Amino acid sequence: MNNYDPALLVASFVVAVMAAYAALFFGARLHGASDETRWRWLAAGALLMGTGIWTMHFVGMRAMPSDVPLAFDGALTTISWLAAVLASGVALKMIGRDQLGAKLFAGAAVAMAASIVVMHYLGMYALRMSAPPEFHTGFLVLSMAIALGASAAALALCRILQKTEGQKALVLQFVAAIVMAVAICGMHYTGMMAMTFPEGAVPAAGNALRGEWMGIPLAMFCSVLLASALAVTTLDIKQQRKRAEAREQEQQRVAELAFIDSATGLPNRSGLEQNLLDILARQDARNHPFALIYLDIANFRELSARMGEESLVAVINEVTESLKEHLSEDALLARYAAGTFFILVPDNQDARHAFMYKRLRQLDKRIGTEAMPITWRAGQSAFPVTGNSTRKLIRAAMVPRDLAEIGRFTNMAADPELVLPGQQRYS
Known part of the structure; x- marks a missing residue:
């Protein structure tokens, strides 16, 4: 060439x-x-x-x-x-x-x-x-x-x-x-x-x-x-x-909205249940105990009757922010219903949560004003002591307890009324 x-x-x-x-x-x-x-x-x-x-x-x-x-x-x-x-x-x-x-x-x-x-x-x-x-x-x-x-x-x-x-x-x-x-x-x-x-x-x-x-x-x-x-x-x-x-x-955002409460940005009922399912599905789930703390605004109907929709949303957001301030760093707050919240507490017996429990026992004094008093109903459940399924744990947590019992799990036991057919009963 x-x-x-x-x-x-x-x-x-x-x-x-x-x-x-x-x-x-x-x-x-x-x-x-x-x-x-x-x-x-x-x-x-x-x-x-x-x-x-x-x-x-x-x-x-x-x-x-x-x-x-x-x-x-x-x-x-x-x-x-x-x-x-x-x-x-x-x-x-x-x-x-x-x-x-x-x-x-x-x-x-x-x-x-x-x-x-x-x-x-x-x-x-x-x-x-x-x-x-x-x-x-x-x-x-x-x-x-x-x-x-x-x-x-x-x-x-x-x-x-x-x-x-x-x-x-x-x-x-x-x-x-x-x-x-x-x-x-x-x-x-x-x-x-x-x-x-x-x-x-x-x-x-x-x-x-x-x-x-x-x-x-x-x-x-x-x-x-x-x-x-x-x-x-x-x-x-x-x-x-x-x-x-x-x-x-956009599809991801829409999917996430199905698990997020639009008013507060917290996980909603589906979001809470999904978190529980993820934890319970782990092979070593029993090595990772947790608690559910149920907090319900007892006078929510009264508040909603006195306020407009915007004012009520503002109050719920104020309550949400106040609750967040009371939580441990790794605790998860979810809005389960209009006036109902759940707190998912991993490793619930750990001493790091002691200060959170102390503040939660004082919610009636810490959240609300004289012009807008808020009263609370509370309850709690613990895995695996009081249940081993999402439904069982949520139902057990919604059994009313005194606020003073929040965070005290030593004498907890499964309620026989809540044991579902075929499930193991824990004592």
Whole structure:
């Protein structure tokens, strides 16, 4: 290749890299895409990848040394472009399948390689010289083998990339594109050595495409086309991801609202029960005792009758904030009903909760004013002493007790009235 045009050689390799990158890029997008999106990615990918490979071949042919100005037959050149697009479409469609067995993989590689070979030699025939071409059997077979290897490598690399995400995927995609580009260029220049024209042959007078347009101008046009398409597609993917993330966040917010009290922001009844279920589902649940403390505003109906809705919500929020100030750091406060709260206390016998229990016993004095007195009903249950299910523990906690008993668990026992059929009774 000492007499080849260096600038055109470099240009052909750059176009090959961009075409290979486009193939990998669109191949990865096809995996898991919806039917409508899949056909859009497939059409765009086949067009861009096929045009890129086709451009690389013609720029490469323009790089070879020639004593006469080159010209190409318009029909054969167009057919060779269609073959490249078809090869790319077949490859991308196979890449995008969720399952690709060995036989189908081999068939896809052969189909893609055949289309590339057809594209290359049609492009060579598109020169339409005054003398027929001469073939070198060894290089011909080698070029076909390289085409097959490049096709198999492209399919395999795309399948690997479909399972890779983040920065690693970008690096791997770029490296893979270079490997594919080397294989594509290897096939092309081997194919050019396999098919040569006799010395003194000149292009046919009827060739419509002038050779000067098939070198740097074509390479520049294709490079801009590929770069623009990839840039636009990248932006589109980012926007789609943002929309998907926004939908996911909204769905998560809606799901969370099902477990959150809208007025106070505390876990609601469902939120409390879910927390209890999570604790009880642990394999070592019995090694992690906890207590439920029930606090109910006994005069809630009276307060609601005297106040408007906004004022009542404001009072509930004030009560909520006051209760939070009374709690240990790891205790969970939940609003179970309009005027009812539960406190979930992990490791309830630990001394760290002593100050919280002391303050809770004084709730009647600590929360409320003379103008707005608040009286409390209280109760408590402890796992596993008074129950071993969510329903049992909540029901046991709602049995009224004196405020002075809050936090005192030494004499607690299961209430036989609350033991459900088939459950073990604890004493």
